[in-house]
Amino acid sequence: MPKRAIRLTTEAFLQRPALDTAVSRALLLNVAEGREPETLRLHRTSAIVAFGRQDGRSPGYADAVQSARESGFEAVQRLVGGKAAVFHEDTLAFAWAIPDPQPREGVKARFEELAGIMEDSFRRLGLDARVGEIPGEYCPGAYSVNARGVKKLMGVGQRLVTSAAHVGGVVVVNGASRVRDVLLPVYRHLGVDWNPKTAGSIADEVGGVTYHDVQQAIIDAFSASYDLEEAPLSAETVELAGRLEADHVVP
Numbered sequence: 268m269p270k271r272a273i274r275l276t277t278e279a280f281l282q283r284p285a286l287d288t289a290v291s292r293a294l295l296l297n298v299a300e301g302r303e304p305e306t307l308r309l310h311r312t313s314a315i316v317a318f319g320r321q322d323g324r325s326p327g328y329a330d331a332v333q334s335a336r337e338s339g340f341e342a343v344q345r346l347v348g349g350k351a352a353v354f355h356e357d358t359l360a361f362a363w364a365i366p367d368p369q370p371r372e373g374v375k376a377r378f379e380e381l382a383g384i385m386e387d388s389f390r391r392l393g394l395d396a397r398v399g400e401i402p403g404e405y406c407p408g409a410y411s412v413n414a415r416g417v418k419k420l421m422g423v424g425q426r427l428v429t430s431a432a433h434v435g436g437v438v439v440v441n442g443a444s445r446v447r448d449v450l451l452p453v454y455r456h457l458g459v460d461w462n463p464k465t466a467g468s469i470a471d472e473v474g475g476v477t478y479h480d481v482q483q484a485i486i487d488a489f490s491a492s493y494d495l496e497e498a499p500l501s502a503e504t505v506e507l508a509g510r511l512e513a514d515h516v517v518p
Contacts, residue, residue, distance in 0.1 A: 270494040272304070273363075275486070278500055279310040281356075284341045285515040286508055287312055290500065291362035291435060292346050292426075292515075293507035298364040299431030303504060307489065308362040309482055312354040314445075316453060317345035318517060319352075327456035332517055334452035342517035347424035347435050350406045351453055357441040357468075359481055363434040370432040374425060381434050382410040385421050388488035389414075392480065393473045396420070403462030405450055418443075418467025440481045441470040 280287040287310075297303040316335040322328055331351065332342045345352060346362075354360055363381065367373055382398045389396035395415045400407050404419045412421040423436035439446060447463045454461055470476050489495055 270492065272494045272496055273489070274304045274306040275495040275497045276306060276308050276500055277310055277482070277497075278308070279312065281311065281313045283512070284313050284315045285343050286512045288317070288343050288346055288515040289508040289511040290505065291364070291433065292511055293504045294362065294500070295364045295426065295428060295431055295433040297501075297504050297507065298366050299428050301366070303364070303501060305366055306364045306500075307495065308360070309485060310360050310362075311356060311478070312358065312360050314340045314355040315343050315353075316340045316449060317343050317352045317354060319345050319349045321349045322351050322457055325457045327458060331453045331456035334456060335449060338449040338452070340449050344515045344517055346515075347426040347433060349424070350459060351450070351457065352406045352422060352437060353446045353449055354437050355442055355445050357439075357445075357478065359438040359440055359478060359485070361435060361438065361485070365432045365434065366430060367432050368430055370427040370430070373432065374427070377425060377432060377434050378410040378423065381423055382412055384488045384492075385412045385423075385438070385485070387491070388481070388484040389420065389469065391484045391487060392469065392476055394420075394469065395472075401465050403460075404465040405446070405454070405461045414467055414469075414472045417465070418472070419465050420467055420469055420472075438481060438485075439466070439468040440476070440478050441468050443468040443471055
């Protein structure tokens with residue numbers, strides 16, 4: 268049986284962090300409408316803290332946003348997930364837009380599949396990678412992927428719309444200290460208890476691993492099950508993202 272085809276894109280919008288988030292949202296909406304094929308984005312970001320809806324209800328939210336900016340991280344409204352998550356130039360963001368007429372029925376299966384693919388890709392790099400939440404991890408989730416059961420390397424969330432699902436998150440390739448340093452004041456203002464020692468990176472586990480090594484390992488792991496076809500985003504998706512950009516700007 269032939270593999271299901273998925274478009275692969277590595278396009279990024281580093282100078283406009285809110286637009287970068289809006290691109291993944293626009294992609295999800297266009298996939299849902301059948302205007303775009305199923306698509307996997309693997310891309311760099313600038314330094315950002317992506318805040319969730321839960322964060323916005325915290326009395327310390329404004330102070331958390333200010334502390335992120337004082338640490339050199341822009342604040343954006345995240346597309347999926349709950350607690351504040353950190354992205355920077357040495358992390359790899361992923362966004363998988365999947366058409367599905369009944370997206371709610373496949374939530375658990377999509378989480379399990381994505382986590383399994385990431386676990387496989389990290390093992391290809393020589394890591395002792397495991398799926399599961401580490402007690403005290405930042406932005407906790409049952410489908411996080413960690414190293415040795417002690418260092419979180421990847422977080423994932425989902426967003427559903429009619430007829431499609433978005434599975435997205437972040438892999439920390441290097442720079443775990445930057446994640447810890449910015450989250451310490453942010454989570455303090457948000458009243459979130461966590462253990463900074465849980466923040467890890469792939470480079471800390473396997474010396475010499477680069478961003479491109481990790482990206483290729485993820486591509487190889489996806490390619491075991493899917494036919495990836497690299498192609499650019501459509502002009503229509505980028506144009507829609509421009510109209511949605513304001514929704515992801517944090518004042």
